[in-house]
Amino acid sequence: MKYIIHLTNEKKTKILGKKIASILEKGDIIALQGDLGVGKTTLARAVIRTIADNDVLEVPSPTFSLVQTYENKNFPITHTDLYRLRSHEEIYELNFEQALEEGVLIIEWPEKVKNLIDPYISISLQYNNTSRLAIITATGNAKKRLTTCFKQSKNLLIQKKSNTVSFF
Numbered sequence: 375m376k377y378i379i380h381l382t383n384e385k386k387t388k389i390l391g392k393k394i395a396s397i398l399e400k401g402d403i404i405a406l407q408g409d410l411g412v413g414k415t416t417l418a419r420a421v422i423r424t425i426a427d428n429d430v431l432e433v434p435s436p437t438f439s440l441v442q443t444y445e446n447k448n449f450p451i452t453h454t455d456l457y458r459l460r461s462h463e464e465i466y467e468l469n470f471e472q473a474l475e476e477g478v479l480i481i482e483w484p485e486k487v488k489n490l491i492d493p494y495i496s497i498s499l500q501y502n503n504t505s506r507l508a509i510i511t512a513t514g515n516a517k518k519r520l521t522t523c524f525k526q527s528k529n530l531l532i533q534k535k536s537n538t539v540s541f542f
């Protein structure tokens with residue numbers, strides 16, 4: 375199942391981040407695709423702040439540091455932005471294996487990784503006139519969790535691949 379979510383303003387992106395955070399489990403990868411400025415970091419920040427249970431937590435874009443880990447009560451979240459990755463080999467130095475053993479990994483520019491391992495949640499953000507869209511799919515056991523997550527959503531306009539538009 376593919377979900378298309380209408381992100382008409384930044385607040386919607388934050389609501390989506392909160393919803394995604396609610397289904398995360400240790401070992402999950404969130405792959406965040408989309409052009410510069412489309413809202414990947416904004417979405418990642420909302421996920422991280424929800425897991426950290428801290429609405430004002432500093433979550434800078436990891437464009438230059440490449441990777442940033444946040445410790446939390448339940449599991450750590452590692453946030454990475456691979457835009458400036460110079461070679462594929464550099465990925466091994468970022469220690470993603472350990473990040474996934476212990477917690478969740480959020481990757482901006484996942485196109486830079488050759489093979490993502492399951493389970494992962496793929497979120498592609500796109501500009502859509504004055505608005506933005508999130509196109510979301512999942513693999514492995516994250517699929518079922520995603521379905522549960524979007525079953526009840528009062529605040530987001532969610533379209534399924536079958537094109538039925540509904541306000542949940």
Ligand SMILES: Nc1ncnc2c1ncn2[C@@H]1O[C@H](COP(=O)(O)OP(=O)(O)O)[C@@H](O)[C@H]1O
Nearest residue numbers: 381382383384387410411412413414415416506
């Ligand atoms: N619906 C929206 N969702 C997310 N960001 C939005 C939205 N509308 C406007 N914005 C703005 O777009 C910018 C997104 O920046 P950022 O999240 O850093 O993008 P990226 O990480 O994809 O380069 C922010 O300045 C934010 O305020």
Ligand SMILES: [Mg+2]
Nearest residue numbers: 414415435482
């Ligand atoms: Mg970014």
